[in-house]
Amino acid sequence: MSIELRHLRCFLAIAEESSLTRAAARLHLTQPAVSRTLAALEQHLGARLVERSTHHLALTAEGRAFRDRAAAALAAFEDAVDPARLRHRPLRLGHAWSAFGPYTTPLLRRWQREHPDTPLELLRVDDRTAGLARGEVDAALLRGPVDAPGLVTEELTTESRVAALPADSPLAGRSRLTLGELTGETVVLNTVSGTTTLALWPPAARPAAALTVANTDDWLTAIAAGRGIGVSSASTAALHPHPGVAYRPLPDAPALPVVLAWRDAFPHPATAALVAMARDIVGGA
Incomplete structure (x- = not known):
C-alpha cells in the first residue's frame, strides 16, 4: 500500500488528542476508520506507533520520532500548495x-x-x-x-548566565552569585523549552530540590512567588523583566x-x- 496525507493527518490527530474517539470526532470520521488508518500506517512502517488500551493511549518511542517527521512533511506540503x-x-x-x-x-x-x-x-x-x-x-x-x-x-x-531570584530573597542583595551559593535552594526548571538542568551543578553540590514548569511565564511566576530560584541566559533579564524577580550575574556558570x-x-x-x-x-x- 502507499501512504497518503490522510494517514499523516490521522496519526497527528491521534497524537495531539491522545484519544481515538476525539481524533475521530476532529477528523469527522468513525472510530473504526481511524483505527484502520492507524493500523495501515503502522503496517507500512513496520513499527507500532501507539500503545493503546481500554483506559490509556500513548505514543511509543517510534511514534514520538515519527510524529516530528510527519508534522514537518505535512507542513511542507501545505505550504507548497497554499x-x-x-x-x-x-x-x-x-x-x-x-x-x-x-x-x-x-x-x-x-x-x-x-x-x-x-x-x-x-x-x-x-x-x-x-x-x-x-x-x-x-x-x-x-x-x-x-x-x-x-x-x-x-x-x-x-550569552552569560544569570540567577533569577525572588525580589525579596536575601540573595538578591548580592551584586553577583556563584552556583555554589544556590545549592541550598529549590531550583525552578523549565523542562519543556529551557536549557538549565541539575547537571549544571557538580553532582555533590546540586540544589536541594527542583520544581518543574512548562514555559517561561510559569517559570517567572514560580520564582516571583518565592517557590524557588532559576538560572537562565542574560537575555532573559533584559527581555523578561518582572517586578517580583531579581536577576544577578553567575560568572562561574558556563556560557550558553x-x-x-x-x-x-x-x-x-x-x-x-x-x-x-x-x-x-x-x-x-
Missing part, C-alpha cells in the same frame, strides 16, 4: 524565549528594509526546538546544545550558545539570507 504563499511566503522564525536577545530588534528592522517581499514572522513556541522539529516554523533561534535529528545549526554567539537552526531537508528559500544577516549583525555589534 496559493497565498506562492508569491510572498513568510519566513517563520521560532524561539522558545528571549528570541535573539539584544539583536532581535536590529534583525527585524534590517530584514524588513532589505527583504520587504518576504515577511519575517517571529513566533514563540514553547518547545525545545521552538516548533522547528514539528514543522511549525522554518528556522529557530535556540540556546544550548541542539541534538534533534534532521536539523542544521550555526552558533551565532554566546545561541544558535540558529533550520531543517536540512527543504529549507525556506530565504534561510541562507537569514543566516548571513544574523551572523553579520552579531559581528558588527
Whole structure:
C-alpha cells in the first residue's frame, strides 16, 4: 500500500488528542476508520506507533520520532500548495524565549528594509526546538546544545548566565552569585523549552530540590512567588523583566550558545539570507 496525507493527518490527530474517539470526532470520521488508518500506517512502517488500551493511549518511542517527521512533511506540503504563499511566503522564525536577545530588534528592522517581499514572522513556541522539529516554523533561534535529528545549526554567539531570584530573597542583595551559593535552594526548571538542568551543578553540590514548569511565564511566576530560584541566559533579564524577580550575574556558570537552526531537508528559500544577516549583525555589534 502507499501512504497518503490522510494517514499523516490521522496519526497527528491521534497524537495531539491522545484519544481515538476525539481524533475521530476532529477528523469527522468513525472510530473504526481511524483505527484502520492507524493500523495501515503502522503496517507500512513496520513499527507500532501507539500503545493503546481500554483506559490509556500513548505514543511509543517510534511514534514520538515519527510524529516530528510527519508534522514537518505535512507542513511542507501545505505550504507548497497554499496559493497565498506562492508569491510572498513568510519566513517563520521560532524561539522558545528571549528570541535573539539584544539583536532581535536590529534583525527585524534590517530584514524588513532589505527583504520587504518576504515577511519575517517571529513566533514563540514553547518547545525545545521552538516548533522547528514539528514543522511549525522554518528556522529557530535556540540556546544550548541542539541534538534533534534532521536539523542544521550555526552558533551565532554566546550569552552569560544569570540567577533569577525572588525580589525579596536575601540573595538578591548580592551584586553577583556563584552556583555554589544556590545549592541550598529549590531550583525552578523549565523542562519543556529551557536549557538549565541539575547537571549544571557538580553532582555533590546540586540544589536541594527542583520544581518543574512548562514555559517561561510559569517559570517567572514560580520564582516571583518565592517557590524557588532559576538560572537562565542574560537575555532573559533584559527581555523578561518582572517586578517580583531579581536577576544577578553567575560568572562561574558556563556560557550558553545561541544558535540558529533550520531543517536540512527543504529549507525556506530565504534561510541562507537569514543566516548571513544574523551572523553579520552579531559581528558588527
